[in-house]
Amino acid sequence: MVRGGSYRISGIKVPVVLVLLIGIFVLACSTVTPVPAEPTPSIDATAVVEPILDIDATVEARLAYERAVDATVQAKVFGTLSAPEPKTPSTTQALCKLTGGEMVQSGWTGKDTGNNPCNSCFCTNGVLGCTKMACPARGVSPDSKPVPTPQIAPTSKPLAITNTPYPPPTSTPTSVPTATSVPTPTPRPTPTYTPQPTPTPTPTPNSSIEGFSIYFIDVGQGDATLVVSNDGHSLLVDGGRSKTRIRDRLSALGIQDIDAIAATHPDADHIAGLTEVLAMYKVENVYLNGGQSSTATHADFLDAVEQEGAIVSTLQMNDTFNLGAMVIKVLHPYQLTGDSNVDSLVLQLGCGDVQVLLTGDSEIESEQSMLSENVLQDIDLLKVGHHGSRSSTSQAFLDVIQPEVGVISAGFDSQYGHPHVEVVNRLNAEGVQIFETDTTEAYDDTLKMTSNCQTYEIGGQVFVPVSSGASPIGGNVSPTATPTALPTPVPTPIATPTPMPTPTIVATSTGTSNLSIDCIFFDGVVSRTESDEYVRIVNAGETSVDLSNWSLKDVADGSPTFTFPGYTIAPNETIRVYTNEVHSESGGFSFGLGSSIWANSAPDTAALFNAEGQEVSRKSYPPSC
Known part of the structure; x- marks a missing residue:
């Protein structure tokens, strides 16, 4: 009977025993001390190694700090954040101050501000270095201050660990700054420089009436x-x-x-x-x-x-x-x-x-x-x-x-x-x-x-005028005032004319083949226009003269000039050049002008030139013809 009872108990208890053994095993597993995770490899061999237990907290704190720095720089440069600057740990990257007072991060490059807007600058570890550059030659006021373009790195880039010591975080999680303890700015695009309008140039002294x-x-x-x-x-x-x-x-x-x-x-x-x-x-x-x-x-x-x-x-x-x-x-x-x-x-x-x-x-x-x-x-x-x-x-x-x-x-x-x-x-x-x-x-x-x-x-x-202190219009200088010394003019007193051939003047008494101006009829009978004025020319020689391209000119006024067409004046022949009439019996020559040439109130002078431009005769008046 004992034998039979034992078998029965064993048959009943086997499942129970298995369940019990599994439970003990599970309980044993739940009480085993966890094996520490393998440390994250160091990024910078020179960096200070933080305790392995708190490396995640350190990274989280650094990310939060970086966001705070980004927000602070953005607020100073663009003035777009209205919230006060949060108190943050000391910076991971030293800032540089531009001439105009703006702050930029290490790694920034761009144009300086303030009095040096044309200099090219860069910021490295808190030190601002600049290269002097000449400003463009255009009418831009020196007070114009372009806004610098800070090269702010996005917060999503990998954290670069530097050798700057930081306060080691404690093992208490609440002592580590979290994302909620630092204002996180709304994600924004990388700022771009908006070209400023060119200031209107100041009028020069040669604008309007100033000249x-x-x-x-x-x-x-x-x-x-x-x-x-x-x-x-x-x-x-x-x-x-x-x-x-x-x-x-x-x-x-x-x-x-x-x-x-x-x-x-x-x-x-x-x-x-x-x-x-x-x-x-x-x-x-x-x-x-x-x-x-x-x-x-x-x-x-x-x-x-x-x-x-x-x-x-x-x-x-x-x-x-x-x-x-x-x-x-x-x-x-x-x-x-x-x-x-x-x-x-x-x-x-x-x-x-x-x-x-x-x-x-x-x-x-x-x-x-x-x-x-x-x-x-x-x-x-x-x-x-x-x-x-x-x-x-x-x-x-x-x-x-x-x-x-x-x-x-x-x-x-x-x-x-x-x-x-x-x-x-x-x-x-x-x-x-x-x-x-x-x-x-x-x-x-x-x-x-x-x-x-x-x-x-x-x-x-x-x-350059010598200053006299007199007003531009009006005002007087006393006749007894001591004359101001005048600068010695340079160079020669008389403007040098463009070189020109010097005409050879032939004496009027002889002329070419004794050709000369005999007289000028200067006081015409025709009212207002005096078209019947004329100059009389005579060939007193014994040979004929070809007058082609000869000219008769009012030399007192410099004009007008009459140029003869192809015409040969015979010995002892007399011809006339009228102001605005044609008389074939005296050659048929006319200046063709609708107004008087030879003035009545003051004497004019006529001159006769040959085809080479040489003056051969000159005559003034009175008397008239």
């Missing part, structure tokens, strides 16, 4: 001065005698518009050309001195002014008028005397430190009037009065105005001897550099003066 040009036009024995302000307005003071010459000169200069004209006085060598100017341009204002003349030239001029429909103003001392934004002051006449030259308008114009005096044909009596009224001041450039005649430019006048430069407008080989040697010597003694128009016969010797209101240039030379 002007003056053309002293070569019109032969006469005056014509064109003033052009930098704001686009123009004034022509006088127009010379020859309508053809003033037209050609203005056309050559490319002048498209003239706003105003001023006639200093009614003499033909100042106003005859203005009649042509009124026909060429729409002139809005005409300025006169109020003087009268009985000549046909003056009557033609007044008719042209009336037809133009311009506003006519009569000027006198202390009047002012505007050329755009430029103010022009009238210094003379105080009152009319009845003498055409003495009553000439005298105008002062300019801007800033540069002042110009235009004197027309004013004479010593005019200068004394201005001195007595105390309207003169130190000026820089003088248009010498009356073509350099000894009747103008007195020493007392020069003592007050003290010019640096003098411009003389007179004809080539002037029949009046202008400029007179006394005036030239007086100007030279005062250190005045002299420039002349019409210094050559065959070329346009127009002079151009330009100014930026601080300096001026004429004849290829730049002049």
Whole structure:
């Protein structure tokens, strides 16, 4: 029975025993001490090795710190974070401070700020290194501060462990900073530099009215001065005698518009050309001195002014008028005397430190009037009065105005001897550099003066005005003031003309085959146009002369010029060249001009040139033919 009972117990208990053994095994496994995880290999052989147990906490703390640094730099550079900077452990990478005060991380490269916006810089371990670079040559204000482009590494890059010691984390997990203890900025794109608009350049002294040009036009024995302000307005003071010459000169200069004209006085060598100017341009204002003349030239001029429909103003001392934004002051006449030259308008114009005096044909009596009224001041450039005649430019006048430069407008080989040697010597003694128009016969010797209101240039030379303390317009210089020493002009006083062949002048008494100008019929019968004026030429020799390509020219004004076609003048034959008529019985020659050539008020001179350009005869008047 025992045997049978034991078998039965064993049969019953086997499953129980198995369950019990499995449970013991599981219990034993749950109480075994875990084997430590294999340490993470070191990234940097020089790095401080942290305790193996807390390496994850260290990495987590470093990541949190890096995010905080990123947020702080972003807030300082772009000002986009409104939250206060969190307190963080000491930086893993030292920051650099740009000249303008911005902070950038180690590893940043870009342009400096503050006073050095053009320097190329880089930040390494807290040390800022820069390479000096020249700024681009454009009108950018030095106060313009471009925002630097910090090269901030994204937080997702692998953590670079440095040899900077950090406080070792404790084994208490709560002592390690977590992501929730540091404000984590919203992920953002890498900042890009937005180009700043280029500042508007500061206007230079040569913008708007701050600058002007003056053309002293070569019109032969006469005056014509064109003033052009930098704001686009123009004034022509006088127009010379020859309508053809003033037209050609203005056309050559490319002048498209003239706003105003001023006639200093009614003499033909100042106003005859203005009649042509009124026909060429729409002139809005005409300025006169109020003087009268009985000549046909003056009557033609007044008719042209009336037809133009311009506003006519009569000027006198202390009047002012505007050329755009430029103010022009009238210094003379105080009152009319009845003498055409003495009553000439005298105008002062300019801007800033540069002042110009235009004197027309004013004479010593005019200068004394201005001195007595105390309207003169130190000026820089003088248009010498009356073509350099000894009747103008007195020493007392020069003592007050003290010019640096003098411009003389007179004809080539002037029949009046202008400029007179006394005036030239007086100007030279005062250190005045002299420039002349019409210094050559065959070329346009127009002079151009330009100014930026601080300096001026004429004849290829730049002049810096001597400071006088006088106001640009108005104000006076006492006649007893000690003259300021003038700089020695460099180089030669007279502008050197373009080289030209020197014509060989053949004596009038002999001529080529005794060919000569016999006389000039200068006072035509035909009203206004005087088309019946003519020059008479005679061959007093015994041989015929081929006149092909010979020319007849008004040399007092420099134009017009008549060129002969193929024609042979026989011995003892006389021919005529009319102003604007054709008479076959006298050769059939005509200048073909619709206005008078040979002036009545002042004598002109005609010259005859052969085909090689040599002058063979010259004649003036009176007497007439």
